[in-house]
Amino acid sequence: MSEKAVQETFEALFALTDLRQIFRETKPDHKLNDEQKKKVEEILKSVRRSLGVIEEELTK
C-alpha cells in the first residue's frame, strides 16, 4: 500500500460526504430530481474508482 491508497481513502470519504449533503438537501423523503440523481451516480462512480485503486494497491 502506498500514499496513493491513503489519498484515495480521503477521496472516497469526501465523495461520500457529498452524498451525505444530498441526503440533507432532499430529506425527509429523499426524492431526487434528475440533477441530483446524476450527481449521486457521479459520486458512486468516484467512490468505486477510489476503492479500485485501493484494491489494486493491496495486491501490489
Add this chain to the structure above:
Amino acid sequence: MKNIIEDIEIRAREELYINIHPIQPGGRLTPAAMKAMISYGDGYSTCDWCRKPFRLDKIKRPSIEEFHVELAEFLGMDQVRVVPGARRGFQAVASSLVEKGDSVIVSSLAHYTEFLAVEDAGGIVKEVPLNEKNIITAEATARKIEEVKRETGKLPKLIMIDYFDYMFGNEHEIRGIAKVSKEYEIPFLCNGAYAVGVLPVNGKDIGADFLVGSGHKSFASPAPSGMVATTNEWAGKVFRTTQMCGDVTKRKFGIKEVEMLGCTLMGANLIAMMASFPAVKERVKHWDDEIKKINYFMDEFLKIEGNKVPSEMPRKHTLTKVDTTGSFDKIAQTHKRRGFFFSDELGDRKIVGEFAGATRAWKLNTYGLTWDQIKYLANAFQDIARKYGIKVLA
C-alpha cells in the same frame, strides 16, 4: 443504524429529518466543513506548521493567518480572534473593560453567558427593559444609562446588546444603541451570535466597538467556535499580550494574548470554520430568501386556528417563538400522551427539533431549509391540525 462504538449512536438527524431546532440550523456544517472534520480531527492538527512567533492566528499553513485578516474584513472590523464560542468573546471584553462593582448595560433578553461574563469580571448587569413589541430601543438604553448614572454616580463601563435575541429572534435597535453609546462614550459590544454568518453584518457600519459571533450557532461550524472582533482603538486592550515574567525561570511568553489564554481553537473546529467560510460569505447574500421562507411558513402556520406568533411580525429572522396554546395544547389536555402527542405526530412526519412535549410557547428555526422542505413543513403542521379537528383556513 450501527453505532460508532457501543453506546454512541450515529447522528443522522440532519440526513433523515427536517430539523427545526431553534439553535441548531445555522451551525449545520457545510460539506467542506464535514471534510475538514474528517481530515483535521486529530488533537493539535493545526500545529503541524506552527512556526515563530508560535501563535494560532499567525500560522500560515493552513492559511489561518490569512483567514483572520479576511474574517475581520468580512465582519467590517479591524481585528478578530477566533474563540470557543461567543461566550468567550463576551468574557474577553468584559474581563478587559470591567472592574469590580462596575455596571454593564445588557438587554432584558440577554443570553445567560453575558450575565456570567460580567459576573466573572466583578461587574453588575443592568438590564434595559423591552418595549411593548419586545424590542430593545435606543431610547430605553439611554434611559437606563441615565438611571445607572443617577443610582451609582458613574456611567456603565460597557453596553452589550444582542442584534437578534435568542428568545424571540427579534431585531433590536443596535445602530441607534451604538449612537447612544458614542454620545456617552461607553464602548458597545454587539452580540451577533444569531446574525454573523447568516445575514450581512458589518461591525463598523453598525457602530460597534466589539462584534461577537458564534461559529456553532450561525457560521456552519462545530461547537465550540466563535469570534470576537474589534477596532484598532480597542484591540490593544482586549488582545493585549502577556507582561508576566517567571520569578525563578525568568520565562516570558510575550506574544501570547492574555484574554485568549494563548491559542484558542486548536484543531478541527477552526479548520471547519475556515472550510465553511466561502459558503458562509455566499449564503449571507441570500438572507432575504430565508426571510421569505420563514414568512411563508408563518403565514401557513397562522392559518391554523388558535396559533399565535409572539415574535415580531413580519419575521426578520428565521428563529421564531410560536404559541400553540390555542390549538395543539387543547388537544394535549385530553390526549393520553399529553403534549408528547405533538412530538409523536411531527416525528411520524420526519420532523424533529421541537421542544419535546411542549404545546404552548416554544421556538423553531427554519434556516437553511429548501422551499420544498418549507412547504412540506407547513403542510405537516396543517395536516396534524386537521387530523385532530382543528380548523385550518383555506
